[in-house]
Amino acid sequence: MSGLARLEPGSMTDAAGLALEPEPVPAEQAVSGGPTTAYTALDEPAAADGVGEIGVWEMTPGVMRDIEVDEVFVVLAGDATVEFEEPRLDPIELRPGSVVRLTAGMQTVWTVRATLRKIFISR
Known part of the structure; x- marks a missing residue:
């Protein structure tokens, strides 16, 4: 997991080009293909405004x-x-x-054919 790539007010970041540090998917989650995931936060969680986190996440094929x-x-x-x-x-x-909404507790299986990178907002 990467550290915080802080997104300051009035600034910008290249979410598509950010360098991320890949880590192997934990054995209990890996199904096939040996995927890795990587992540960096763009902002720290702020419970007062209801936003949990803003960040960039990616997964390699698998x-x-x-x-x-x-x-x-x-x-x-x-x-x-x-x-x-x-x-x-x-x-x-x-x-x-693609714009997607997920809710807490959904159980999913991700099949990635070409490295997937997303920017997310969580609660």
Whole structure:
């Protein structure tokens, strides 16, 4: 996990070009392909305004299971499918420009075909 790449008021960052430090997906989450994930926060959580965190996350090709947090994200790059194990929902296809809402506790399986990078806002 990378440190905080602070996004100050009136400033900008290149979320698509940020250098991230990949880590292997934990064995209990990895399904196949040996994916890695990487992450950096752009802002510290501020409970007073209801926003938990703003950050950039990516996953390399492979398959992993996850239990989600409450977040909205926009895909910046990549190609992936997210399957929903709980609740049972239709799978979604992710490509640059996809905007997705997840709620806390959703159980998902992420199949990444081309490294996926997203910017997210969580609560």
